[in-house]
Amino acid sequence: MVDVTELKRWSKRYPEFGTAPLPIEPCISQDYFEREREYVFLKCWLEVCREEEIPNPGDFFNRHIQICNTHVLLMRGDDGRIRAFHNMCSHRGNKLVWDESGCERSHACKFHGWVYDNQGRLVDVPDEANFFDLDKEKNGLTPIACDVWEGFVFVNLDPSPAQSLHDYLGGVVDMLAGFPFKKLKLGYAYKGNLACNWKIAVDSQQEAYHAVHLHRRTVGNAFISKENPFMHALDIQFFGPHRMISLAGYDHPLSPVEALAHKLGWTIKKKDHGFLDPDNMPKGVNPTRSKNWAFEIYLIFPNFWIATLDGAYQTHNFWPVAVDKMYQEIRMFINLPTNAGEVFATEYAKCINRDTWLEDFSTLETSQTVLGSGGKTHFILQDEEILLRHFYKVLNAYTHPQRQAAE
Numbered sequence: 001m002v003d004v005t006e007l008k009r010w011s012k013r014y015p016e017f018g019t020a021p022l023p024i025e026p027c028i029s030q031d032y033f034e035r036e037r038e039y040v041f042l043k044c045w046l047e048v049c050r051e052e053e054i055p056n057p058g059d060f061f062n063r064h065i066q067i068c069n070t071h072v073l074l075m076r077g078d079d080g081r082i083r084a085f086h087n088m089c090s091h092r093g094n095k096l097v098w099d100e101s102g103c104e105r106s107h108a109c110k111f112h113g114w115v116y117d118n119q120g121r122l123v124d125v126p127d128e129a130n131f132f133d134l135d136k137e138k139n140g141l142t143p144i145a146c147d148v149w150e151g152f153v154f155v156n157l158d159p160s161p162a163q164s165l166h167d168y169l170g171g172v173v174d175m176l177a178g179f180p181f182k183k184l185k186l187g188y189a190y191k192g193n194l195a196c197n198w199k200i201a202v203d204s205q206q207e208a209y210h211a212v213h214l215h216r217r218t219v220g221n222a223f224i225s226k227e228n229p230f231m232h233a234l235d236i237q238f239f240g241p242h243r244m245i246s247l248a249g250y251d252h253p254l255s256p257v258e259a260l261a262h263k264l265g266w267t268i269k270k271k272d273h274g275f276l277d278p279d280n281m282p283k284g285v286n287p288t289r290s291k292n293w294a295f296e297i298y299l300i301f302p303n304f305w306i307a308t309l310d311g312a313y314q315t316h317n318f319w320p321v322a323v324d325k326m327y328q329e330i331r332m333f334i335n336l337p338t339n340a341g342e343v344f345a346t347e348y349a350k351c352i353n354r355d356t357w358l359e360d361f362s363t364l365e366t367s368q369t370v371l372g373s374g375g376k377t378h379f380i381l382q383d384e385e386i387l388l389r390h391f392y393k394v395l396n397a398y399t400h401p402q403r404q405a406a407e
């Protein structure tokens with residue numbers, strides 16, 4: 001039985017993360033940002049899209065990764081395989097494919113017309129005989145390491161990644177095996193630019209301490225009860241650089257429109273959905289098997305976030321752009337509605353979700369405007385914010401490999 005009233009449970013369970021305040025510096029330092037580029041984003045596996053976004057031969061998807069100074073072109077070849085390339089012409093470096101997504105057998109560069117097939121091979125060069133020893137076979141698009149886990153497509157910009165995707169994900173693979181990711185479809189998505197360091201956004205999505213206060217007008221009352229008034233977690237676990245928090249939900253008074261949505265279909269605040277088989281749950285979904293379980297958040301280092309719910313999952317991608325700028329994408333995967341009542345319930349869930357995210361975003365840019373002031377030098381964290389401690393410890397180890405080796 002989980003005792004959510006026990007104070008300071010996580011620092012007792014995970015004393016290695018300490019209890020001291022954390023420096024603000026990584027969120028405002030240009031040097032730290034450069035280290036993140038070199039040691040994190042150019043080295044780690046990064047989630048870029050879902051497999052079903054490019055289901056057919058020729059389908060492609062473009063992912064601009066600004067911190068790595070590249071556009072990644074994901075293509076499914078005529079042979080059915082998904083590959084990733086730098087979206088860059090071999091001739092004079094023009095960006096080859098300009099559309100965000102689509103389906104083509106081949107791609108012609110807009111500059112001088114070099115043509116590549118959907119497996120990245122260079123197949124035609126206008127006025128080829130006037131070049132000097134040009135070998136088309138050696139001048140296809142430059143490949144990027146690419147692999148798929150549970151339908152999530154990852155790339156690694158290191159020309160020789162230190163680990164396979166499977167090894168990199170480690171314990172997360174086992175925890176989420178059996179979750180019906182492939183059965184759920186993209187229901188709705190939001191994307192936008194934020195004037196803050198990417199970690200400020202990640203941090204806002206790796207603790208529930210804020211929810212009772214910041215989300216009191218939207219979802220706050222669905223996650224608290226008399227015995228758990230501050231949304232203490234059911235479970236917290238760490239898997240190498242990755243981490244998980246499992247959270248509870250409780251019955252709460254419903255507004256008339258909310259009650260109607262609950263009656264007609266899936267909503268974010270409804271308990272007892274019955275979509276997942278309670279006798280056959282993945283190990284990492286409701287890991288404490290609590291009767292009050294609502295959802296988990298998995299944070300795949302460095303910038304990918306998955307929430308697992310009964311009947312839905314949600315993802316966030318937090319992309320750094322500059323030390324004080326980022327781009328965020330949020331996607332909600334659901335059972336698509338099949339009748340008018342379910343459409344109503346889905347629209348209701350969509351609005352509640354949107355409002356909750358807007359509440360989340362509301363503090364991020366304002367925080368960034370004062371973080372550099374020097375007025376405060378550290379963040380003070382309480383016990384339920386221990387995921388932030390793990391995140392910065394991992395990040396410091398990645399960004400300062402020499403310091404780590406000396407310790």
Ligand code: FES
Binds near residue numbers: 092109114
């Ligand atoms: S830069 Fe692409 S054909 Fe010249």
Ligand SMILES: [Fe+2]
Binds near residue numbers: 211356
């Ligand atoms: Fe939130």
